[in-house]
Amino acid sequence: MPGFSQANELKSWTELATHHKTLSKDIVLKEYFAKDPQRFEKFSRVFKNEADGGEILFDFSKNFLTEETLDLLVKLAEESGLEKLRNDMFAGEKINFTEGRAVYHVALRNTSNTKMEVDGKSVVDDVNAVLEHMKEFSEQVRSGEWKGYTGKKINTIVNIGIGGSDLGPVMVSEALKPYGDRNLKLHFVSNIDGTHIAEALKDSDPETTLFLVASKTFTTAETVTNANTAKTWFLKTAKDDSAIAKHFVALSTNESEVTKFGIDKKNMFPFSDWVGGRYSVWSAIGLSVCLYIGYENFYQFLAGAHAMDQHFLKTPLKENIPVIGGLLSVWYSDFFGAQTHLVAPFDQYMHRFPAYLQQLSMESNGKAITRDGKYVNYTTGPILFGEPATNAQHSFFQLLHQGTKLIPTDFILAAKSHNPVEGNKHQRMLASNFFAQSEALMLGKPDSEVKAEGAPEELIPHKTFLGNRPTTSILVDKMTPAALGALIAYYEHLTFTEGCVWNINSFDQWGVELGKKLAVKILGELDDGKAGEHDGSTSSLIEAFLARGKL
Numbered sequence: 001m002p003g004f005s006q007a008n009e010l011k012s013w014t015e016l017a018t019h020h021k022t023l024s025k026d027i028v029l030k031e032y033f034a035k036d037p038q039r040f041e042k043f044s045r046v047f048k049n050e051a052d053g054g055e056i057l058f059d060f061s062k063n064f065l066t067e068e069t070l071d072l073l074v075k076l077a078e079e080s081g082l083e084k085l086r087n088d089m090f091a092g093e094k095i096n097f098t099e100g101r102a103v104y105h106v107a108l109r110n111t112s113n114t115k116m117e118v119d120g121k122s123v124v125d126d127v128n129a130v131l132e133h134m135k136e137f138s139e140q141v142r143s144g145e146w147k148g149y150t151g152k153k154i155n156t157i158v159n160i161g162i163g164g165s166d167l168g169p170v171m172v173s174e175a176l177k178p179y180g181d182r183n184l185k186l187h188f189v190s191n192i193d194g195t196h197i198a199e200a201l202k203d204s205d206p207e208t209t210l211f212l213v214a215s216k217t218f219t220t221a222e223t224v225t226n227a228n229t230a231k232t233w234f235l236k237t238a239k240d241d242s243a244i245a246k247h248f249v250a251l252s253t254n255e256s257e258v259t260k261f262g263i264d265k266k267n268m269f270p271f272s273d274w275v276g277g278r279y280s281v282w283s284a285i286g287l288s289v290c291l292y293i294g295y296e297n298f299y300q301f302l303a304g305a306h307a308m309d310q311h312f313l314k315t316p317l318k319e320n321i322p323v324i325g326g327l328l329s330v331w332y333s334d335f336f337g338a339q340t341h342l343v344a345p346f347d348q349y350m351h352r353f354p355a356y357l358q359q360l361s362m363e364s365n366g367k368a369i370t371r372d373g374k375y376v377n378y379t380t381g382p383i384l385f386g387e388p389a390t391n392a393q394h395s396f397f398q399l400l401h402q403g404t405k406l407i408p409t410d411f412i413l414a415a416k417s418h419n420p421v422e423g424n425k426h427q428r429m430l431a432s433n434f435f436a437q438s439e440a441l442m443l444g445k446p447d448s449e450v451k452a453e454g455a456p457e458e459l460i461p462h463k464t465f466l467g468n469r470p471t472t473s474i475l476v477d478k479m480t481p482a483a484l485g486a487l488i489a490y491y492e493h494l495t496f497t498e499g500c501v502w503n504i505n506s507f508d509q510w511g512v513e514l515g516k517k518l519a520v521k522i523l524g525e526l527d528d529g530k531a532g533e534h535d536g537s538t539s540s541l542i543e544a545f546l547a548r549g550k551l
């Protein structure tokens, strides 16, 4: 445990509160840029990705910060014990103390084969053995050497998993679609809603479909139910249990449940309990990605994340990109009263990125209890949301520009498009929006300008934009596997930084357990056709469902 309980007991927190009083009255971003021609240089950082030689430019200069702010925020990180907690994570210490586990997803992408141990035992060989198995298997499936039970090549992959066993694989395979094998059809089935599996099966042929049952625990009701439905569907045609080995593989930590389900141990891709669900795309859970983009690209994805890990581990805090991102988030949440964090990728392939980040951020830092068991005296994890731009501009950006809420926003763009259609015209239009939005959010539109445009007097307030809305712009060279890996690792370490300052355990998820237990009890009542003891609303709703939903 660190030497403090509540973050707001720290000296730097009090100093930040005093600093905030003056800064919040004074800061007008456009004026700060006019006053300081070096502002961009001071508050932007370039990440050099050793994995593929690419760069990512993080421009923090359109945020509410001065050199004093940054110094105080760095002091806050130091006082909160960020360096120790970070080093403990990289040393395989059990920093997820409520579950007695190490937090070691960084060991899954240890492409430099650095010594990494848990309980004094190296994990490097085990990690590499699974990667080797993934390589061999993905090459067999992609080449057609791996055949279905009737001797046909696999052309459809159905990943059955939910939460961290779904969001990472689906997001990454969408984001890296330009690297995908278009002869492979991918489906991701997560929802217990029968529609999800039914639609995937309608589109599949049992002779050529491979099911990946992805579940860390292999006890998640949705996944086990969907996997059993898939097995029944498959056996209806295949008839023979021995055919399962060619069509079902498991990605899991739970060998006994996997074998009970009927999947052979040799078709199981294991990982360890020190991999949290929302950090598991780097593990065997990423097999669908590996199959789709091929092992070399998957390895590059890991290497890009590893490069960001090294940056996070070794760079002084003031230059440390994810640390700055995390500290800014704390700054907005706890001193400016921001409730949200918007992430808008200007990249259609990244359309599931905000959904992925929702689990990463909100499952990690949606907590209110400090590491020593007290209720926090301040606000913690923001509500993260987002949509790809420019679509988002045409829906909810109205609230960003003229609403009453402060919404710290990240904009992400890759300079080089994978599809430079029409002589790159689309890309130039996309990029012009990326620049225009952050500029407009900062500059606003004063009433004098609206007036000069000839707007009638009564419309002037409606057409005025106050501006001074903070944004972080993230410019990637090209969205390669290594760039995406680094970008995800950036958000992971940003989330880590926030959780450390707030002194909460970012690595458990007890909050999702309650709903699961209650649902099991009510399922029994639905099976019996009678509502049990509930409040008036719940019983009536159950009765109404039973009356209307009869098959």
Ligand SMILES: O=P(O)(O)OC[C@H]1O[C@H](O)[C@@H](O)[C@@H](O)[C@@H]1O
Pocket: 162, 163, 164, 165, 214, 215, 216, 217, 218, 219, 220, 223, 276, 277, 278, 363, 509, 512
């Ligand atoms: O991989 P599993 O074990 O099926 O878990 C799937 C999901 O279940 C729960 O909702 C949480 O624990 C998530 O963090 C997890 O990702």
